Amino acid sequence: MNTPAVSLRTVSVSGRLHDVSLDLGPGRLVGVIGPNGSGKSTLLQALCGLLPAAGEIAWNGRPLADIPVYDRGRQLAWVPQEARFEFGFTVRSVVAQGRYAHGDDGAGVDAALDLMDLRPLAHRPVNRLSGGERHRVLLARALATAAPIQVWDEALAALDVRHALQTLKHADRLKRAGSTVLLSLHDLRLAHCLDEVVVLSDGRLVAHGTPDDVLTESLFRDVFGVTARMAPGLTLELS
Template sequence: MSRLSLDNVTVTLGDRKVLDRVSLNMEGGEFVGLLGPNGAGKSTLLRTITQEIPYEGAIRLGGKPLADLGAEGRARSLAYLPQIRDIAWPVSVTEIVALGRLPHCRPFAKMTMADGAIVADAMERMDITALAHRRATELSGGEMARVLMARVLAQETPIIIADEPAAGLDPAHQIALVETFAAIAKSGRTVIASLHELPLAARWCQRIILISQGKIVADGPASKVVTTENLSRVYGVEAMLMEDAQGLIVAPIRLTPRTS
């Protein structure tokens, strides 16, 4: 059910093609990092998958058109963390995270003990258990980001889609986040995350999709995609690349003229 496929997906906004005939297959068990500079089309691609933006082409989940699932079916299949995060309601952190269980509950039904355990586990993973009774509107930006990520985790969907989930997090929580994503993928689910943090993506993502100007430039393991040539061509940066037993180490060091 968790195989996600895109076939010639094109998005046109105004007179500009933001995505140009993108075709991808993503399987269960993958932690996919979506990389690319600002304006490359990363957020548009994620929002297209979640059916927020009209598109041409086909998007299928488990071989069936994703649009045919309806809003409820998609909420049980896809959990989405948008790039823009805000909590307007002065409710507790626990109540915000518990919203992730709504797709699995009958209307107006109370959460079960099993639901409560899932919420508690999501809060522990995001290191927000100590914030359980705080009002969500009183949190810092980083704390708010972790609360909303915990809500996504509590949704327990086969596919997680996160748009810049590491933005605003300190280094320890960034590493904890990608470790969590890697563990989720290892359990057989799919995680697709757009990231600007090249070192995190190169070290933790099993697969990197590099996008520029609405097109896929490279797709594969970090060692094949995060190269000095690709970083110079797409980002306009020179980087030091090293490798140890745990994976690739990336350190951007200076600007270079873009060759794309």
């Protein structure tokens, strides 16, 4: 059996996450879902080593504590939920920050700008962009890292429909290249694009499996308190 790309054993974050154990294989596109305050961002930050957490976390079989911070920057790309910029760095320089742990070699920066349609904005100060554009900058930075573990916290929420679908396409491409892509999301209509779904409620893992197995009527009722009804509706695809 393949070594999991990300492995969590009884991981807890005081008051926010309780005893989560999880194995995520390489080349998987994984969605983390749950109601507001269920611990999605906490889980993502903990598995990235960005929050102090109890329990065991390993990347590719190696305990996170044994991986120097600089090396982590080569293995992980994290897109935060909020895109706050106090200083007016240019779009290009923010995307180029993704190469910090590669010795600032600048590789893949132009390609990442193109992938997120940012080339025309490359020299614009990032603090003068709209919320959606800022998120595209952060996603481009994540793509520029070429990291095998990609963690995008509600990255799609601020994007328009075309860029959201485009981003999912990039996530799929990364997955096919062997990366593990984790994204937290609220729009469950996008769940059909995912290989696996991790469901959290009140800081606890309540389900983990394929979307078809996990996203049942009873789960929607128990976790989200809503009634799910499968019906043909609006379907959007990239033209």
